[in-house]
Amino acid sequence: MNIGTASEKSGLPAKTIRYYEDIGLLRPDRADNGYRDYSMSDVHRLRFLQRSRSLGFSVEECRQLLSLYGDNARESADVKSIAETKLVEIDRKLAELTELRNTLRHLVHNCHGDSRPDCPIIDGLSGRTQTQ
Amino acid sequence: MNIGTASEKSGLPAKTIRYYEDIGLLRPDRADNGYRDYSMSDVHRLRFLQRSRSLGFSVEECRQLLSLYGDNARESADVKSIAETKLVEIDRKLAELTELRNTLRHLVHNCHGDSRPDCPIIDGLSGRTQTQ
């Protein structure tokens, strides 16, 4: 499929998809006319990149995670250790996102929605979980 | 407190803290010696920035979210609508993070950790939740 279709399916702009190719994150086929030709597997990689980037992982972290995906030459002990490291980080992100969501929910439910400017729960946004 | 302390407490490098001041995300006091002087409330803002940036929100989104925090002049209808918009996004991020975590967990538990290179569950990384 052409880059436009891959863009639609992955949620990434065509520009970004070409950039990811430049920096070696994927290597699509080329058709006879010179157009890039994306496989379903390329689209999977792209979707994965879209997701993990939007969740705050750097491109280099995504590259690591992608190396888990479909790289049969890699040793599974290595795979396991990378995955375990990322799991810790993901759990932290999950906790923080959950806290942020709860705060905003509280905000939405407890604020009046009219023009009264007192929303004292907003303090929670800074996440006073640990002692300060 | 000085920028070094604020950096420790917020988890942000001093460089980044100065940069956030440059782009108007906070406005700490200045001591007589010219040093920046951070209040606890500044640190809250910084911690919030650290978190939400690492969760994939852009600086401009953070600015919006920060406008919820401690801005008494803002109308609460406005606050509510911003918060509601962000809630949808946060829920999506939560779902994606959860899925990513499940995939990696599966990976960690099902791969042998030795040198056998077959980890077929890795496909899950692309998140085939919706039909393709």
Next chain:
DNA sequence: TATAAAGCTTCCAGTAACTGGAAGTTCAAG
């Protein structure tokens, strides 16, 4: 079949969000 529009190509320049380093000032310890 002509031709215009849409989609693709490369390349180069610009932006967002930092990040590193130089050069100088101030503070805290010995």
Next chain:
DNA sequence: CTTGAACTTCCAGTTACTGGAAGCTTTATA
């Protein structure tokens, strides 16, 4: 009183895109 760490500003470099020009290919319409 001096040495080193921490602070200041400023400017240049990096990462991860993003926009636009100039040109080729495909597709839709007259």
